[in-house]
Amino acid sequence: METSVLYGKGSVAIEVPNDAVIVEPKHQPSVPDEKFEILRALRNPVGSPPLGESVKATDRVAIVISDITRPTPNHKLVPWLIEELPHVPRENFVIINGTGTHRDQTREEFVTMLGEEIVDRYRVINHHCHEEAELSHVGTSRFGCEVLLNKAYVEADFRIVTGFIEPHFFAGFSGGPKGIMPGIAGIDTIMTFHNARMIGDPLATWGNMEGNPVQEMSREVNRMCPPHFLLNVALNRDKEITQAFAGQWETAHKQGCEYVKTHAMIQCDRRFDVVVTSNSGYPLDQNLYQAVKGMSAAQKIVKEGGTIICAAECSDGLPSHGNYAKILEMRATPQEILDMIKDPSFRMFDQWQVQKQAVIQVWADVFVYSSLPEEDIRRAKFSATSNISDTLQRLRMKYGDGMSVAVMPQGPLTIPYVEET
Known part of the structure; x- marks a missing residue:
């Protein structure tokens, strides 16, 4: 079936399995005036x-x-x-x-x-x-x-x-x-x-x-x-x-x-192999730094070892200001970055966003669909995708015909959760 996720000032259409679960807030109408x-x-x-x-x-x-x-x-x-x-x-x-x-x-x-x-x-x-x-x-x-x-x-x-x-x-x-x-x-x-x-x-x-x-x-x-x-x-x-x-x-x-x-809080009955998320579109998806929020929301319902696909336009880059990109290049892997940040002697502003990102990347693979050059996405330790629907088809080879998929069209405007024992 076809659905869409927020992206920039519009949305991006994607083809997902017919049994994909759409996870988004209960719609609230705007006030009349x-x-x-x-x-x-x-x-x-x-x-x-x-x-x-x-x-x-x-x-x-x-x-x-x-x-x-x-x-x-x-x-x-x-x-x-x-x-x-x-x-x-x-x-x-x-x-x-x-x-x-x-x-x-x-x-x-x-x-x-x-x-x-x-x-x-x-x-x-x-x-x-x-x-x-x-x-x-x-x-x-x-x-x-x-x-x-x-x-x-x-x-x-x-x-x-x-x-x-x-x-x-x-x-x-x-x-x-x-x-x-x-x-x-x-x-x-x-x-x-x-x-x-x-x-x-x-x-x-x-x-x-x-x-x-x-x-x-x-x-x-x-x-x-x-x-x-x-x-x-x-x-x-x-x-x-x-x-x-x-x-x-x-x-x-x-x-x-x-x-x-x-x-905003939506209960799911299970975790999923793949979660497709947005970063709520513009203005929150202006850069990759902010897009970590959409990924973090998706992590709440993706299986360990699963895959997150995040659509974020990133019109403002990584961004260029701050230490986000610099910290990501200080170690080779997300786990090594996480260990570095957790060392009490480490102190650099923007470390908090990289810390949250590294936790997500240790848990699941992350693909990013954006306007960024592929090189910038790789610098941030992510995989790039130019077509979310095609990436979902390729992931079926990894997870099998029973691959479970959830879609979060509004990204971090939703708090999905699974009651786990």
Whole structure:
């Protein structure tokens, strides 16, 4: 039968066995009026007064947004937030792009993300995790590091964090406190947050918030310099808003996670020989670094020794910034890379993504369908495929006529799981 998986700004059609199992979230329709839904949330928040009543005219207001690798509809959320604060002068706002360790966005990208009017009329800045002069010390984490956050955020009188809630492969769910930690944290703080012990903890996984050290550190850091107000949204396959959550950051985020979990977690009755996944399409599949999330979701239901095929356009390359590609070339095999990263003396940013990737590659073979040169895919220790349907046919030689196949069209927007004894 023919089906498709998200890829770039569209999808790619594939031919799969007739008995292939399609694994994707329960569809949630978009709200009839997105602006009405956002204003409802801002004016009836959980655990806090309405936004408009919370901010004084003299307040310096910081709004933290997700960077371009996330599908958060910043071009809607930010203007609607600002509309709720007409008494605050334009010059009192700063919009902080929560890049974490990712690259800066260009002006053109900011226009795409926020709209030209916001970019032209308001101060919009990229967060720089390596620039100490742009950071402020806010405390010491029980996880063993000093905590530094973006200075413009720390010095604001009223702090707002926005975001998009989806399943996350080691934080449980995205959104909420992750907008601050690691979104606008200093590099040393991020390195502790993403160290091998934290990432390797069995509780640091999809959909789990309790006892998850990554989520616990994110919450701890937020409490040191908390956002005064949170606005998060849930999206469907078409990147449309299905619900908004606003108010006190912990309470509102918990409410949002519970909502997403009810339709994103899908139980499967068995593991599969082959799992075909996407990385949710654009913007999450802009580079191979991010595509590890789709592979990680697929690993939840692929057999040990099985095969994952991941479709991710990777229009932004491996990427070229950061240490992702460099770390992958430091050892010959995924197991050797994993052993290197687990050595307490090893410390290099981006190691967390490579660690997750190596765990997947030790468990299963991974093919990548993308716009990348085949050489780049091999550098990352993956196999390349130019035709997913043909690759499935060849894999039948390996697994036999009874080869079991699952397809995850929306990739990491789904949390598949198998109850194993």
